[in-house]
Amino acid sequence: MMSGLHPLPKLVVALVWLATAILVFDLWFQIALAFTAALALILLDRVSPLKVLLLTIPFMLFGFGFLTTSLVFRQEADFALHVAEDTLVRSKGFSAGLILFFRAVACGMVSMAFALTTDPGRLVRALMAGWRLPPRVGYALFSAFELVPDLAGAANEMRLARAMRRGRPPRRLPGPGEAASLVVPLLAFAIRRAGRAAIAMEARGLAPNRARTIIDCPRLAARDAIFVAVSLSLLGLLVVLAARGWAI
Structure with missing residues (x-):
């Protein structure tokens, strides 16, 4: 399903999700973000859960570096340690490292969801037609x-x-x-x-200021608007829940 969407709205949604994952320093938010991206791949695009798990391993190893840094060197930022006080783990170093670990996984899952469902050729043609890529x-x-x-x-x-x-x-x-x-x-x-x-x-005469025709360029459809609205609404709901401390 996501493979048939227009690449540019999907790219904008992925960038917004990545930016939010970086800005919102909350453990359960990062877990929910990673789980949502994995669930979208499995349910909407029929990606094997085993494949999703195997592709997540590099991001887990990358996040494990943050976790070990927090435990061994205890050099986290004051803001990270202050936010970590609200988590279930009492050790500030471990709590901040755990949040950074899941943030790396969440960012990796969002990036992977975009990469696995986007054809590179369609993305380049869409960038040339929509965003004036030279x-x-x-x-x-x-x-x-x-x-x-x-x-x-x-x-x-x-x-x-x-x-x-x-x-x-x-x-x-x-x-x-x-x-x-x-x-x-x-x-x-x-x-x-x-x-x-x-x-x-x-x-081919690829001069920068010449009009040219782009063949097989993807076009926007109603499903793209629905995808953007649902994705951003779901992200907003997760942000609100994180701001309220996940109290429903």
Whole structure:
């Protein structure tokens, strides 16, 4: 469901949710925000709960750094420690670190909900049409989208060629020495592709002040307005509950 929405309203909603997660220093608010984003992915876009959990691990590790810093070094800001007095945990250092931990998870979940449900190509076309993204920047982004899978394919071909020369099958994952030996060839491959992309941009006449047609540009619909209204209303409800101390 969210995959079919217009990218720009969805981007605005994600930015508002991220800004609110940073500004509202409340433990239960961060937990509710992370849970809501995960629930939206699972129920609206049919994303596997296991996949959501696995993708959350990097954000948990990042938030764990805040938690350990609070416990070991006890160098949190005065505002964080003052707000932490209202939580269920009596230790100020642990309480502030716990809030920062769940804030990292909440911000990661909101970002992940946007990334998993937004096609990069549609986002770039919407930015070019709606927010006047320069054509040179848009074409460079399109080239980067094509370059990343090509780099992976080139690296795989190099590993296969070396394995055939050595007479044994390649390892499932390259070791440190093999990975380091692939850096220079892949860098040369990327430089060649960048040169070709620059020539193509000149050939297409991507001047900054010329009118041009954007094909397959997403258009706003009524469901986008409904999504924005529901998302911001839900966020406002969570903020009000957090301000009242979650007293219903």
